[in-house]
Amino acid sequence: MSRAGAGSPDAVASTSTMNEHQHEHEHQHEHEHEPAVDARQLHATLDEYLQLEHKFQPRLCLPAECDGNEVSTGARDGAAHVLRCLKVWYDLPADVLISAVNLFDRFLTKMKVRPCHVPCITVSCMSIALREHAALTGQRAKVSVEELVSVSQSACTAGDVARMSRVISDKLALAGPHATVTPLHWLRLLRAAVLSAAATLRLRPPVQLLPESVLEKQLELAACDAACANVRSPCLALVLLYHTLEQQLVEWSRMSAVPAAAYCLYDCALQLQAYCHMCDESLRVAGARVREVLARYEARAAAPQRQRLVWRLSERTLKVLRPTDRLTSLLPTIEEQHLAAETSPPRNRSGSESSESEETSDWPRSPVLPVYCHN
Known part of the structure; x- marks a missing residue:
């Protein structure tokens, strides 16, 4: 008789063997079942x-429209959308997303927040949720604060997220013995x-x-x-x-x-x-x-995707790109070689219609560096 406990490999093997014999007589095609729960x-x-x-139930009372001094329901849903995008981007478990949304709602329940602070609070809630999940699972957090700040484009620094995380932890009393x-x-x-x-x-x-x-x-x-x-x-x-x-x-x-x-x-x-x-x-x-x-x-999800791709360029990128507004779409007629030799005068390549003058062109050039010869 085996003295193995309920959670030992011997007990699991014996239990699975008995279940196989029982299911063999009842169902030929049986799917896997959930483990028994006490x-x-x-x-x-x-x-x-x-x-x-x-303790963990939020009670939000947000205005429907943003008045500049308080977060609206639309801003709250926008922050939740950012959290879900971060979850999908880094392939995080659902525990992290639900915990981050819960922290965000509970913080808005206790504190009156200005809309300009919402991005920093959003990233801070995700950072706290990642830290809690890593502590519960005994694993190292796979996403750093710097990565969260960069991908979320929250216009805040890692130091801002660290300070906001401490504020959220203090207001929600996250240092207690009970997990969220x-x-x-x-x-x-x-x-x-x-x-x-x-x-x-x-x-x-x-x-x-x-x-x-x-x-x-x-x-x-x-x-x-x-x-x-x-x-x-x-x-x-x-x-x-x-x-x-x-x-x-x-x-x-x-x-x-x-x-x-x-x-x-x-x-x-x-x-x-x-x-x-x-x-x-x-x-x-x-x-x-x-x-x-x-x-x-x-x-x-059922509607067809008809959104057109739009490229948005910053002013700095536009300064680097070569301008094309002065290029003409009409090209000169190229004559045959035997006729061009008699009638057409020789052309200078610098006079091409598609090229730009040195004064008006803002295409980036390499700087001219002096060369010193020691004779």
Whole structure:
């Protein structure tokens, strides 16, 4: 008898062998399933998240239009768009983006910020999120502050980002013992609870149930929109689970008959809703906002890209480029050689119509350097 624990390689190998024999008699083509999760651990984590929810929940009250003294909702969405572009550019995990957006919204909740400081705050939030993720994973941050400043074009320095990061850390009390609980943590927790209920019901769908990559992408879209900024984190996560579960049931109905146990997953979601003290009205409002954001994104993704490329040159670049406004498009007629020898006088190459005079040409030339000979 093996004395290996639950997390040892021997235990994992024996468990996988038993599962292979069991699945061989039930399903010939079975997809990989999520690992089993302890229900008591899920319940304890859920209680901990509920206690810390008020600390990490933003409550934005931004004007719709910018008046020059306060950040508007459009500026907030612009900053979130910059954060998502940095996430895509450096291929960062979703944890960094959701944490950076959460830090940005919480800082705007506590502080009145001028619009000119938004770029520096945006880069600082991304820097803090990268540092927190590196500390949690035990890895080195793959993006430096200088790279963030250069790619984001925030017109600030690394020193400005370092000072702003200290201000954000002090105002949000980031030096506490608890890590930031973002909507992504809630989404993973509630998803694990639904998957645990599906395993209890012995529900074996033909495709993966509630794919995490799809849920993370939908959460990124919702978090970057100001309409979903004040939605409770558990409410936002549960709405995304409902939305994905509905799409999953529609897909099941197209492939084959929907298992009766699949509808029991709604009962699990209802129990989570009651445990997290979410009323039906707040869930309905949050669901309408999330569906509107997702529908707007899908409409833009389905539309053909007809944007023309526009090259924008700075004044310094224009001074270096050779001007073409004085070049004529009409070229002189070139005569035959035997006629040109008799009628055409010899031409000087310096008199070409397409060349420019030395006084008017601003094409860069090499400087003339004196040469000293020691005789």
